Amino acid sequence: MTMIILDEPLAKITSVGVGGKCKKIFMPEDEEEFINLLNSFEENQESYKVIGNGTNLLFSDDFHDFYVISTRKMTKKMSKRENYLTFSASASLFDCYNFALKHSLSGFERLAHIPGNVGGAISSGASCYGTAIFDRLEQVKIYHNKKIKMLNKNDIEKGYHFSCFLKNDLTHPFVILSAKFLLEKSYKCNIYKTYLDIASKRRLSQPIGKSYGCTFKNYNGQSSGMLIEKCGLKGAKKGGAQISNEHANFIINKNNATFEDFVFLIELAKQKIKSNFDIDLDEDVEIIK
Ligand SMILES: Cc1cc2nc3c(=O)[nH]c(=O)nc-3n(C[C@H](O)[C@H](O)[C@H](O)COP(=O)(O)OP(=O)(O)OC[C@H]3O[C@@H](n4cnc5c(N)ncnc54)[C@H](O)[C@@H]3O)c2cc1C
Structure with a gap:
Protein backbone atom coordinates (compact mmCIF):
# COMPACT_ATOMS: atom_id res chain seq x y z
CA MET A 1 0.00 0.00 0.00
CA THR A 71 -5.02 9.71 9.73
CA ARG A 72 -7.94 7.35 9.07
CA LYS A 73 -6.04 4.93 6.81
CA MET A 74 -2.95 4.71 9.00
CA THR A 75 -1.90 1.43 10.57
CA LYS A 76 -3.44 1.20 14.03
CA LYS A 77 -0.92 0.42 16.74
CA MET A 78 -2.01 -0.84 20.14
CA SER A 79 0.15 -2.05 22.99
CA LYS A 80 -0.21 -3.02 26.65
CA ARG A 81 2.06 -2.76 29.64
CA GLU A 82 0.40 -3.71 32.95
CA ASN A 83 -2.83 -1.68 32.95
CA TYR A 84 -1.44 0.95 30.61
CA LEU A 85 -2.62 0.85 26.99
CA THR A 86 -1.02 2.90 24.23
CA PHE A 87 -2.83 3.62 20.96
CA SER A 88 -1.75 5.36 17.80
CA ALA A 89 -3.77 8.48 16.91
CA SER A 90 -5.38 6.51 14.09
CA ALA A 91 -6.99 3.85 16.33
CA SER A 92 -10.76 4.29 16.53
CA LEU A 93 -12.41 4.45 19.95
CA PHE A 94 -14.03 1.13 19.05
CA ASP A 95 -10.54 -0.37 18.44
CA CYS A 96 -9.50 0.92 21.89
CA TYR A 97 -12.56 -0.67 23.52
CA ASN A 98 -11.98 -4.00 21.73
CA PHE A 99 -8.32 -4.15 22.69
CA ALA A 100 -9.11 -3.22 26.30
CA LEU A 101 -11.90 -5.82 26.44
CA LYS A 102 -9.50 -8.51 25.22
CA HIS A 103 -7.29 -7.70 28.21
CA SER A 104 -10.21 -7.36 30.69
CA LEU A 105 -9.55 -3.65 31.10
CA SER A 106 -12.35 -1.16 31.66
CA GLY A 107 -12.38 2.46 30.50
CA PHE A 108 -13.41 2.61 26.83
CA GLU A 109 -16.77 0.84 26.88
CA ARG A 110 -18.76 4.09 27.19
CA LEU A 111 -16.72 5.87 24.53
CA ALA A 112 -16.63 3.03 21.99
CA HIS A 113 -19.65 4.26 20.03
CA ILE A 114 -18.22 7.71 19.33
CA PRO A 115 -17.13 7.41 15.70
CA GLY A 116 -13.82 9.29 16.06
CA ASN A 117 -10.23 8.13 16.40
CA VAL A 118 -7.83 8.74 19.29
CA GLY A 119 -6.27 11.88 17.77
CA GLY A 120 -9.63 13.44 16.96
CA ALA A 121 -11.20 12.40 20.25
CA ILE A 122 -8.44 13.95 22.39
CA SER A 123 -8.37 17.07 20.30
CA SER A 124 -12.15 17.56 20.47
CA GLY A 125 -12.46 16.41 24.12
CA ALA A 126 -14.90 13.64 23.27
CA SER A 127 -17.24 12.45 26.01
CA CYS A 128 -20.36 10.40 26.37
CA TYR A 129 -22.69 9.49 29.25
CA GLY A 130 -20.45 11.03 31.90
CA THR A 131 -17.16 9.58 30.63
CA ALA A 132 -14.58 11.73 28.88
CA ILE A 133 -11.56 10.67 26.84
CA PHE A 134 -9.43 12.57 29.37
CA ASP A 135 -10.58 10.50 32.38
CA ARG A 136 -8.02 7.75 31.73
CA LEU A 137 -5.48 9.71 29.71
CA GLU A 138 -1.91 9.67 31.06
CA GLN A 139 0.38 10.85 28.27
CA VAL A 140 0.26 12.07 24.69
CA LYS A 141 3.07 11.81 22.14
CA ILE A 142 3.04 14.84 19.90
CA TYR A 143 4.81 16.24 16.88
CA HIS A 144 5.46 19.97 16.80
CA ASN A 145 7.72 21.93 14.53
CA LYS A 146 9.87 18.93 13.47
CA LYS A 147 10.23 17.63 17.03
CA ILE A 148 8.54 14.76 18.83
CA LYS A 149 7.87 15.02 22.55
CA MET A 150 5.74 13.61 25.32
CA LEU A 151 3.10 15.65 27.13
CA ASN A 152 1.84 14.51 30.52
CA LYS A 153 -1.87 14.77 31.20
CA ASN A 154 -1.32 17.86 33.37
CA ASP A 155 0.41 19.65 30.51
CA ILE A 156 -2.73 19.41 28.38
CA GLU A 157 -5.33 22.15 28.68
CA LYS A 158 -8.67 20.38 28.56
CA GLY A 159 -12.34 20.77 29.37
CA TYR A 160 -15.84 19.84 28.29
CA HIS A 161 -15.55 19.13 24.55
CA PHE A 162 -12.39 21.21 24.48
CA SER A 163 -8.61 20.80 24.41
CA CYS A 164 -5.63 23.01 23.62
CA PHE A 165 -5.30 21.10 20.31
CA LEU A 166 -8.44 22.86 19.08
CA LYS A 167 -6.46 26.12 19.25
CA ASN A 168 -4.08 24.76 16.60
CA ASP A 169 -3.58 27.03 13.65
CA LEU A 170 -2.58 25.86 10.21
CA THR A 171 1.13 26.52 10.57
CA HIS A 172 3.15 24.52 13.09
CA PRO A 173 0.15 22.75 14.68
CA PHE A 174 0.60 20.38 17.62
CA VAL A 175 -0.10 16.95 16.14
CA ILE A 176 -1.11 13.94 18.25
CA LEU A 177 0.80 10.78 17.29
CA SER A 178 -0.27 8.43 20.06
CA ALA A 179 -1.70 8.39 23.56
CA LYS A 180 -1.30 6.31 26.69
CA PHE A 181 -4.22 5.52 29.02
CA LEU A 182 -4.38 3.89 32.45
CA LEU A 183 -7.30 1.46 32.65
CA GLU A 184 -8.80 -0.64 35.43
CA LYS A 185 -9.03 -4.40 35.70
CA SER A 186 -12.59 -5.62 35.44
CA TYR A 187 -14.66 -8.60 34.32
CA LYS A 188 -15.16 -8.97 30.58
CA CYS A 189 -18.89 -9.58 31.07
CA ASN A 190 -19.27 -6.26 32.98
CA ILE A 191 -17.33 -4.33 30.36
CA TYR A 192 -19.37 -5.88 27.56
CA LYS A 193 -22.66 -5.27 29.37
CA THR A 194 -21.90 -1.55 29.78
CA TYR A 195 -20.95 -1.41 26.10
CA LEU A 196 -24.30 -2.94 25.12
CA ASP A 197 -26.28 -0.70 27.51
CA ILE A 198 -24.75 2.42 26.00
CA ALA A 199 -25.32 1.06 22.48
CA SER A 200 -29.02 0.63 23.11
CA LYS A 201 -29.35 4.06 24.78
CA ARG A 202 -27.69 5.65 21.77
CA ARG A 203 -29.80 3.68 19.32
CA LEU A 204 -32.95 4.99 21.01
CA SER A 205 -31.86 8.61 21.20
CA GLN A 206 -29.70 9.27 18.14
CA PRO A 207 -30.85 9.64 14.57
CA ILE A 208 -29.48 7.71 11.62
CA GLY A 209 -28.14 9.74 8.71
CA LYS A 210 -25.19 11.85 7.70
CA SER A 211 -24.21 14.24 10.51
CA TYR A 212 -21.31 15.48 12.60
CA GLY A 213 -23.03 14.48 15.84
CA CYS A 214 -24.26 17.26 18.14
CA THR A 215 -24.37 20.79 16.81
CA PHE A 216 -24.16 22.62 20.15
CA LYS A 217 -22.52 22.00 23.50
CA ASN A 218 -24.93 21.57 26.36
CA TYR A 219 -25.46 24.74 28.40
CA ASN A 220 -24.69 24.51 32.13
CA GLY A 221 -25.87 20.90 32.14
CA GLN A 222 -29.04 21.72 30.19
CA SER A 223 -29.52 19.67 27.03
CA SER A 224 -29.20 21.88 23.95
CA GLY A 225 -31.35 19.37 22.06
CA MET A 226 -34.15 19.92 24.57
CA LEU A 227 -33.85 23.72 24.27
CA ILE A 228 -34.03 23.49 20.46
CA GLU A 229 -37.04 21.17 20.75
CA LYS A 230 -38.79 23.68 23.08
CA CYS A 231 -38.35 26.30 20.35
CA GLY A 232 -40.39 24.07 18.03
CA LEU A 233 -37.52 23.51 15.64
CA LYS A 234 -37.60 19.72 15.36
CA GLY A 235 -37.94 18.85 11.69
CA ALA A 236 -37.07 22.37 10.47
CA LYS A 237 -35.58 22.18 6.97
CA LYS A 238 -33.36 24.27 4.76
CA GLY A 239 -32.39 22.90 1.37
CA GLY A 240 -31.08 19.39 1.92
CA ALA A 241 -30.50 19.81 5.69
CA GLN A 242 -32.99 19.07 8.45
CA ILE A 243 -33.03 19.40 12.24
CA SER A 244 -33.60 15.83 13.33
CA ASN A 245 -37.07 14.79 14.48
CA GLU A 246 -35.50 12.32 16.95
CA HIS A 247 -32.80 14.50 18.51
CA ALA A 248 -32.95 18.22 17.87
CA ASN A 249 -29.23 18.79 18.48
CA PHE A 250 -28.52 16.78 15.31
CA ILE A 251 -28.83 18.31 11.87
CA ILE A 252 -28.96 15.68 9.15
CA ASN A 253 -27.70 15.94 5.61
CA LYS A 254 -30.80 14.47 3.98
CA ASN A 255 -30.14 15.29 0.39
CA ASN A 256 -26.96 16.98 -0.89
CA ALA A 257 -27.13 19.71 1.75
CA THR A 258 -24.76 22.64 1.36
CA PHE A 259 -22.70 24.40 3.99
CA GLU A 260 -25.11 27.34 3.73
CA ASP A 261 -28.08 25.05 4.49
CA PHE A 262 -26.36 23.93 7.70
CA VAL A 263 -25.32 27.46 8.68
CA PHE A 264 -28.89 28.68 8.18
CA LEU A 265 -30.30 26.07 10.60
CA ILE A 266 -27.46 26.58 13.11
CA GLU A 267 -28.07 30.36 13.15
CA LEU A 268 -31.85 29.85 13.36
CA ALA A 269 -31.47 27.63 16.44
CA LYS A 270 -29.05 30.08 18.06
CA GLN A 271 -31.36 33.05 17.48
CA LYS A 272 -34.48 31.26 18.78
CA ILE A 273 -32.68 30.08 21.89
CA LYS A 274 -31.32 33.55 22.55
CA SER A 275 -34.73 35.18 22.19
CA ASN A 276 -36.68 32.49 24.12
CA PHE A 277 -34.22 31.71 26.93
CA ASP A 278 -31.54 34.42 26.75
CA ILE A 279 -28.92 31.70 26.32
CA ASP A 280 -25.95 31.89 23.96
CA LEU A 281 -25.20 28.39 22.72
CA ASP A 282 -21.67 27.39 21.74
CA GLU A 283 -21.12 25.19 18.71
CA ASP A 284 -19.87 21.67 19.42
CA VAL A 285 -19.10 21.04 15.76
CA GLU A 286 -15.95 22.68 14.41
CA ILE A 287 -16.88 25.01 11.57
CA ILE A 288 -14.14 25.76 9.05
CA LYS A 289 -15.07 28.62 6.72
C1 LIG B 1 -23.19 9.94 14.76
C2 LIG B 1 -22.21 10.72 15.60
C3 LIG B 1 -22.25 10.60 16.97
C4 LIG B 1 -21.35 11.30 17.77
N1 LIG B 1 -21.42 11.17 19.13
C5 LIG B 1 -20.53 11.82 19.91
C6 LIG B 1 -20.56 11.68 21.34
O1 LIG B 1 -21.35 10.91 21.90
N2 LIG B 1 -19.67 12.38 22.06
C7 LIG B 1 -18.74 13.20 21.49
O2 LIG B 1 -17.93 13.82 22.20
N3 LIG B 1 -18.70 13.39 20.14
C8 LIG B 1 -19.55 12.71 19.34
N4 LIG B 1 -19.52 12.86 17.99
C9 LIG B 1 -18.56 13.83 17.39
C10 LIG B 1 -17.19 13.20 17.00
O3 LIG B 1 -17.34 11.82 16.67
C11 LIG B 1 -16.16 13.33 18.13
O4 LIG B 1 -15.90 14.67 18.42
C12 LIG B 1 -14.84 12.62 17.76
O5 LIG B 1 -14.04 12.56 18.88
C13 LIG B 1 -14.10 13.32 16.64
O6 LIG B 1 -13.05 12.45 16.23
P1 LIG B 1 -12.54 12.43 14.72
O7 LIG B 1 -11.42 11.47 14.64
O8 LIG B 1 -13.64 12.23 13.79
O9 LIG B 1 -11.96 13.91 14.63
P2 LIG B 1 -12.11 14.95 13.40
O10 LIG B 1 -13.53 15.34 13.27
O11 LIG B 1 -11.43 14.40 12.21
O12 LIG B 1 -11.28 16.16 13.97
C14 LIG B 1 -11.70 16.86 15.11
C15 LIG B 1 -10.60 17.84 15.52
O13 LIG B 1 -9.45 17.09 15.94
C16 LIG B 1 -8.29 17.52 15.22
N5 LIG B 1 -7.42 16.36 15.08
C17 LIG B 1 -7.76 15.15 14.57
N6 LIG B 1 -6.70 14.31 14.63
C18 LIG B 1 -5.68 15.02 15.18
C19 LIG B 1 -4.32 14.71 15.50
N7 LIG B 1 -3.79 13.50 15.26
N8 LIG B 1 -3.55 15.68 16.07
C20 LIG B 1 -4.07 16.91 16.32
N9 LIG B 1 -5.34 17.26 16.04
C21 LIG B 1 -6.13 16.32 15.47
C22 LIG B 1 -8.83 18.05 13.90
O14 LIG B 1 -7.94 18.94 13.27
C23 LIG B 1 -10.11 18.73 14.37
O15 LIG B 1 -9.79 19.99 14.89
C24 LIG B 1 -20.39 12.17 17.17
C25 LIG B 1 -20.35 12.27 15.77
C26 LIG B 1 -21.24 11.55 14.99
C27 LIG B 1 -21.16 11.66 13.49
Whole structure:
Protein backbone atom coordinates (compact mmCIF):
# COMPACT_ATOMS: atom_id res chain seq x y z
CA MET A 1 0.00 0.00 0.00
CA THR A 2 1.23 3.50 -0.72
CA MET A 3 -0.01 6.81 0.53
CA ILE A 4 -3.32 7.90 -0.92
CA ILE A 5 -3.47 11.43 -2.28
CA LEU A 6 -6.91 12.76 -3.15
CA ASP A 7 -7.98 15.72 -5.17
CA GLU A 8 -11.58 15.46 -4.03
CA PRO A 9 -13.97 17.66 -2.05
CA LEU A 10 -13.65 17.36 1.73
CA ALA A 11 -17.25 16.15 1.67
CA LYS A 12 -15.77 12.74 0.76
CA ILE A 13 -13.95 12.40 4.08
CA THR A 14 -16.39 14.00 6.53
CA SER A 15 -19.25 12.10 8.11
CA VAL A 16 -21.70 14.90 7.30
CA GLY A 17 -20.73 14.80 3.61
CA VAL A 18 -20.24 18.57 3.27
CA GLY A 19 -17.12 20.53 2.29
CA GLY A 20 -15.35 21.94 -0.74
CA LYS A 21 -11.90 21.13 -2.06
CA CYS A 22 -8.60 21.88 -0.36
CA LYS A 23 -5.10 21.89 -1.89
CA LYS A 24 -4.95 18.08 -1.58
CA ILE A 25 -5.91 15.39 0.91
CA PHE A 26 -3.10 13.08 2.08
CA MET A 27 -3.72 9.75 3.73
CA PRO A 28 -0.43 8.33 5.01
CA GLU A 29 -0.25 4.63 5.74
CA ASP A 30 1.95 4.58 8.83
CA GLU A 31 3.64 6.83 11.36
CA GLU A 32 6.89 7.02 9.41
CA GLU A 33 5.12 8.26 6.30
CA PHE A 34 3.02 10.63 8.43
CA ILE A 35 6.09 12.19 10.06
CA ASN A 36 7.92 12.52 6.72
CA LEU A 37 4.89 14.36 5.39
CA LEU A 38 4.72 16.63 8.45
CA ASN A 39 8.46 17.38 8.14
CA SER A 40 8.10 18.31 4.50
CA PHE A 41 5.13 20.62 5.21
CA GLU A 42 7.08 22.25 8.05
CA GLU A 43 10.20 22.69 5.92
CA ASN A 44 8.21 24.24 3.10
CA GLN A 45 6.15 26.38 5.50
CA GLU A 46 2.92 24.93 4.12
CA SER A 47 -0.43 25.36 5.88
CA TYR A 48 -2.06 22.08 6.80
CA LYS A 49 -4.72 20.56 9.02
CA VAL A 50 -4.49 17.05 10.46
CA ILE A 51 -7.85 15.37 10.85
CA GLY A 52 -9.02 12.00 12.16
CA ASN A 53 -12.23 10.33 11.02
CA GLY A 54 -13.81 13.68 10.10
CA THR A 55 -16.83 13.18 12.37
CA ASN A 56 -16.84 16.57 14.10
CA LEU A 57 -16.17 18.87 11.17
CA LEU A 58 -18.22 21.17 8.97
CA PHE A 59 -16.09 22.61 6.15
CA SER A 60 -17.52 25.35 3.95
CA ASP A 61 -18.08 24.57 0.28
CA ASP A 62 -15.40 27.11 -0.72
CA PHE A 63 -11.84 26.22 -1.67
CA HIS A 64 -9.62 25.76 1.40
CA ASP A 65 -6.14 27.06 0.80
CA PHE A 66 -4.35 24.41 2.84
CA TYR A 67 -3.51 20.70 2.76
CA VAL A 68 -5.44 18.15 4.80
CA ILE A 69 -3.82 15.06 6.29
CA SER A 70 -6.29 12.39 7.32
CA THR A 71 -5.02 9.71 9.73
CA ARG A 72 -7.94 7.35 9.07
CA LYS A 73 -6.04 4.93 6.81
CA MET A 74 -2.95 4.71 9.00
CA THR A 75 -1.90 1.43 10.57
CA LYS A 76 -3.44 1.20 14.03
CA LYS A 77 -0.92 0.42 16.74
CA MET A 78 -2.01 -0.84 20.14
CA SER A 79 0.15 -2.05 22.99
CA LYS A 80 -0.21 -3.02 26.65
CA ARG A 81 2.06 -2.76 29.64
CA GLU A 82 0.40 -3.71 32.95
CA ASN A 83 -2.83 -1.68 32.95
CA TYR A 84 -1.44 0.95 30.61
CA LEU A 85 -2.62 0.85 26.99
CA THR A 86 -1.02 2.90 24.23
CA PHE A 87 -2.83 3.62 20.96
CA SER A 88 -1.75 5.36 17.80
CA ALA A 89 -3.77 8.48 16.91
CA SER A 90 -5.38 6.51 14.09
CA ALA A 91 -6.99 3.85 16.33
CA SER A 92 -10.76 4.29 16.53
CA LEU A 93 -12.41 4.45 19.95
CA PHE A 94 -14.03 1.13 19.05
CA ASP A 95 -10.54 -0.37 18.44
CA CYS A 96 -9.50 0.92 21.89
CA TYR A 97 -12.56 -0.67 23.52
CA ASN A 98 -11.98 -4.00 21.73
CA PHE A 99 -8.32 -4.15 22.69
CA ALA A 100 -9.11 -3.22 26.30
CA LEU A 101 -11.90 -5.82 26.44
CA LYS A 102 -9.50 -8.51 25.22
CA HIS A 103 -7.29 -7.70 28.21
CA SER A 104 -10.21 -7.36 30.69
CA LEU A 105 -9.55 -3.65 31.10
CA SER A 106 -12.35 -1.16 31.66
CA GLY A 107 -12.38 2.46 30.50
CA PHE A 108 -13.41 2.61 26.83
CA GLU A 109 -16.77 0.84 26.88
CA ARG A 110 -18.76 4.09 27.19
CA LEU A 111 -16.72 5.87 24.53
CA ALA A 112 -16.63 3.03 21.99
CA HIS A 113 -19.65 4.26 20.03
CA ILE A 114 -18.22 7.71 19.33
CA PRO A 115 -17.13 7.41 15.70
CA GLY A 116 -13.82 9.29 16.06
CA ASN A 117 -10.23 8.13 16.40
CA VAL A 118 -7.83 8.74 19.29
CA GLY A 119 -6.27 11.88 17.77
CA GLY A 120 -9.63 13.44 16.96
CA ALA A 121 -11.20 12.40 20.25
CA ILE A 122 -8.44 13.95 22.39
CA SER A 123 -8.37 17.07 20.30
CA SER A 124 -12.15 17.56 20.47
CA GLY A 125 -12.46 16.41 24.12
CA ALA A 126 -14.90 13.64 23.27
CA SER A 127 -17.24 12.45 26.01
CA CYS A 128 -20.36 10.40 26.37
CA TYR A 129 -22.69 9.49 29.25
CA GLY A 130 -20.45 11.03 31.90
CA THR A 131 -17.16 9.58 30.63
CA ALA A 132 -14.58 11.73 28.88
CA ILE A 133 -11.56 10.67 26.84
CA PHE A 134 -9.43 12.57 29.37
CA ASP A 135 -10.58 10.50 32.38
CA ARG A 136 -8.02 7.75 31.73
CA LEU A 137 -5.48 9.71 29.71
CA GLU A 138 -1.91 9.67 31.06
CA GLN A 139 0.38 10.85 28.27
CA VAL A 140 0.26 12.07 24.69
CA LYS A 141 3.07 11.81 22.14
CA ILE A 142 3.04 14.84 19.90
CA TYR A 143 4.81 16.24 16.88
CA HIS A 144 5.46 19.97 16.80
CA ASN A 145 7.72 21.93 14.53
CA LYS A 146 9.87 18.93 13.47
CA LYS A 147 10.23 17.63 17.03
CA ILE A 148 8.54 14.76 18.83
CA LYS A 149 7.87 15.02 22.55
CA MET A 150 5.74 13.61 25.32
CA LEU A 151 3.10 15.65 27.13
CA ASN A 152 1.84 14.51 30.52
CA LYS A 153 -1.87 14.77 31.20
CA ASN A 154 -1.32 17.86 33.37
CA ASP A 155 0.41 19.65 30.51
CA ILE A 156 -2.73 19.41 28.38
CA GLU A 157 -5.33 22.15 28.68
CA LYS A 158 -8.67 20.38 28.56
CA GLY A 159 -12.34 20.77 29.37
CA TYR A 160 -15.84 19.84 28.29
CA HIS A 161 -15.55 19.13 24.55
CA PHE A 162 -12.39 21.21 24.48
CA SER A 163 -8.61 20.80 24.41
CA CYS A 164 -5.63 23.01 23.62
CA PHE A 165 -5.30 21.10 20.31
CA LEU A 166 -8.44 22.86 19.08
CA LYS A 167 -6.46 26.12 19.25
CA ASN A 168 -4.08 24.76 16.60
CA ASP A 169 -3.58 27.03 13.65
CA LEU A 170 -2.58 25.86 10.21
CA THR A 171 1.13 26.52 10.57
CA HIS A 172 3.15 24.52 13.09
CA PRO A 173 0.15 22.75 14.68
CA PHE A 174 0.60 20.38 17.62
CA VAL A 175 -0.10 16.95 16.14
CA ILE A 176 -1.11 13.94 18.25
CA LEU A 177 0.80 10.78 17.29
CA SER A 178 -0.27 8.43 20.06
CA ALA A 179 -1.70 8.39 23.56
CA LYS A 180 -1.30 6.31 26.69
CA PHE A 181 -4.22 5.52 29.02
CA LEU A 182 -4.38 3.89 32.45
CA LEU A 183 -7.30 1.46 32.65
CA GLU A 184 -8.80 -0.64 35.43
CA LYS A 185 -9.03 -4.40 35.70
CA SER A 186 -12.59 -5.62 35.44
CA TYR A 187 -14.66 -8.60 34.32
CA LYS A 188 -15.16 -8.97 30.58
CA CYS A 189 -18.89 -9.58 31.07
CA ASN A 190 -19.27 -6.26 32.98
CA ILE A 191 -17.33 -4.33 30.36
CA TYR A 192 -19.37 -5.88 27.56
CA LYS A 193 -22.66 -5.27 29.37
CA THR A 194 -21.90 -1.55 29.78
CA TYR A 195 -20.95 -1.41 26.10
CA LEU A 196 -24.30 -2.94 25.12
CA ASP A 197 -26.28 -0.70 27.51
CA ILE A 198 -24.75 2.42 26.00
CA ALA A 199 -25.32 1.06 22.48
CA SER A 200 -29.02 0.63 23.11
CA LYS A 201 -29.35 4.06 24.78
CA ARG A 202 -27.69 5.65 21.77
CA ARG A 203 -29.80 3.68 19.32
CA LEU A 204 -32.95 4.99 21.01
CA SER A 205 -31.86 8.61 21.20
CA GLN A 206 -29.70 9.27 18.14
CA PRO A 207 -30.85 9.64 14.57
CA ILE A 208 -29.48 7.71 11.62
CA GLY A 209 -28.14 9.74 8.71
CA LYS A 210 -25.19 11.85 7.70
CA SER A 211 -24.21 14.24 10.51
CA TYR A 212 -21.31 15.48 12.60
CA GLY A 213 -23.03 14.48 15.84
CA CYS A 214 -24.26 17.26 18.14
CA THR A 215 -24.37 20.79 16.81
CA PHE A 216 -24.16 22.62 20.15
CA LYS A 217 -22.52 22.00 23.50
CA ASN A 218 -24.93 21.57 26.36
CA TYR A 219 -25.46 24.74 28.40
CA ASN A 220 -24.69 24.51 32.13
CA GLY A 221 -25.87 20.90 32.14
CA GLN A 222 -29.04 21.72 30.19
CA SER A 223 -29.52 19.67 27.03
CA SER A 224 -29.20 21.88 23.95
CA GLY A 225 -31.35 19.37 22.06
CA MET A 226 -34.15 19.92 24.57
CA LEU A 227 -33.85 23.72 24.27
CA ILE A 228 -34.03 23.49 20.46
CA GLU A 229 -37.04 21.17 20.75
CA LYS A 230 -38.79 23.68 23.08
CA CYS A 231 -38.35 26.30 20.35
CA GLY A 232 -40.39 24.07 18.03
CA LEU A 233 -37.52 23.51 15.64
CA LYS A 234 -37.60 19.72 15.36
CA GLY A 235 -37.94 18.85 11.69
CA ALA A 236 -37.07 22.37 10.47
CA LYS A 237 -35.58 22.18 6.97
CA LYS A 238 -33.36 24.27 4.76
CA GLY A 239 -32.39 22.90 1.37
CA GLY A 240 -31.08 19.39 1.92
CA ALA A 241 -30.50 19.81 5.69
CA GLN A 242 -32.99 19.07 8.45
CA ILE A 243 -33.03 19.40 12.24
CA SER A 244 -33.60 15.83 13.33
CA ASN A 245 -37.07 14.79 14.48
CA GLU A 246 -35.50 12.32 16.95
CA HIS A 247 -32.80 14.50 18.51
CA ALA A 248 -32.95 18.22 17.87
CA ASN A 249 -29.23 18.79 18.48
CA PHE A 250 -28.52 16.78 15.31
CA ILE A 251 -28.83 18.31 11.87
CA ILE A 252 -28.96 15.68 9.15
CA ASN A 253 -27.70 15.94 5.61
CA LYS A 254 -30.80 14.47 3.98
CA ASN A 255 -30.14 15.29 0.39
CA ASN A 256 -26.96 16.98 -0.89
CA ALA A 257 -27.13 19.71 1.75
CA THR A 258 -24.76 22.64 1.36
CA PHE A 259 -22.70 24.40 3.99
CA GLU A 260 -25.11 27.34 3.73
CA ASP A 261 -28.08 25.05 4.49
CA PHE A 262 -26.36 23.93 7.70
CA VAL A 263 -25.32 27.46 8.68
CA PHE A 264 -28.89 28.68 8.18
CA LEU A 265 -30.30 26.07 10.60
CA ILE A 266 -27.46 26.58 13.11
CA GLU A 267 -28.07 30.36 13.15
CA LEU A 268 -31.85 29.85 13.36
CA ALA A 269 -31.47 27.63 16.44
CA LYS A 270 -29.05 30.08 18.06
CA GLN A 271 -31.36 33.05 17.48
CA LYS A 272 -34.48 31.26 18.78
CA ILE A 273 -32.68 30.08 21.89
CA LYS A 274 -31.32 33.55 22.55
CA SER A 275 -34.73 35.18 22.19
CA ASN A 276 -36.68 32.49 24.12
CA PHE A 277 -34.22 31.71 26.93
CA ASP A 278 -31.54 34.42 26.75
CA ILE A 279 -28.92 31.70 26.32
CA ASP A 280 -25.95 31.89 23.96
CA LEU A 281 -25.20 28.39 22.72
CA ASP A 282 -21.67 27.39 21.74
CA GLU A 283 -21.12 25.19 18.71
CA ASP A 284 -19.87 21.67 19.42
CA VAL A 285 -19.10 21.04 15.76
CA GLU A 286 -15.95 22.68 14.41
CA ILE A 287 -16.88 25.01 11.57
CA ILE A 288 -14.14 25.76 9.05
CA LYS A 289 -15.07 28.62 6.72
C1 LIG B 1 -23.19 9.94 14.76
C2 LIG B 1 -22.21 10.72 15.60
C3 LIG B 1 -22.25 10.60 16.97
C4 LIG B 1 -21.35 11.30 17.77
N1 LIG B 1 -21.42 11.17 19.13
C5 LIG B 1 -20.53 11.82 19.91
C6 LIG B 1 -20.56 11.68 21.34
O1 LIG B 1 -21.35 10.91 21.90
N2 LIG B 1 -19.67 12.38 22.06
C7 LIG B 1 -18.74 13.20 21.49
O2 LIG B 1 -17.93 13.82 22.20
N3 LIG B 1 -18.70 13.39 20.14
C8 LIG B 1 -19.55 12.71 19.34
N4 LIG B 1 -19.52 12.86 17.99
C9 LIG B 1 -18.56 13.83 17.39
C10 LIG B 1 -17.19 13.20 17.00
O3 LIG B 1 -17.34 11.82 16.67
C11 LIG B 1 -16.16 13.33 18.13
O4 LIG B 1 -15.90 14.67 18.42
C12 LIG B 1 -14.84 12.62 17.76
O5 LIG B 1 -14.04 12.56 18.88
C13 LIG B 1 -14.10 13.32 16.64
O6 LIG B 1 -13.05 12.45 16.23
P1 LIG B 1 -12.54 12.43 14.72
O7 LIG B 1 -11.42 11.47 14.64
O8 LIG B 1 -13.64 12.23 13.79
O9 LIG B 1 -11.96 13.91 14.63
P2 LIG B 1 -12.11 14.95 13.40
O10 LIG B 1 -13.53 15.34 13.27
O11 LIG B 1 -11.43 14.40 12.21
O12 LIG B 1 -11.28 16.16 13.97
C14 LIG B 1 -11.70 16.86 15.11
C15 LIG B 1 -10.60 17.84 15.52
O13 LIG B 1 -9.45 17.09 15.94
C16 LIG B 1 -8.29 17.52 15.22
N5 LIG B 1 -7.42 16.36 15.08
C17 LIG B 1 -7.76 15.15 14.57
N6 LIG B 1 -6.70 14.31 14.63
C18 LIG B 1 -5.68 15.02 15.18
C19 LIG B 1 -4.32 14.71 15.50
N7 LIG B 1 -3.79 13.50 15.26
N8 LIG B 1 -3.55 15.68 16.07
C20 LIG B 1 -4.07 16.91 16.32
N9 LIG B 1 -5.34 17.26 16.04
C21 LIG B 1 -6.13 16.32 15.47
C22 LIG B 1 -8.83 18.05 13.90
O14 LIG B 1 -7.94 18.94 13.27
C23 LIG B 1 -10.11 18.73 14.37
O15 LIG B 1 -9.79 19.99 14.89
C24 LIG B 1 -20.39 12.17 17.17
C25 LIG B 1 -20.35 12.27 15.77
C26 LIG B 1 -21.24 11.55 14.99
C27 LIG B 1 -21.16 11.66 13.49
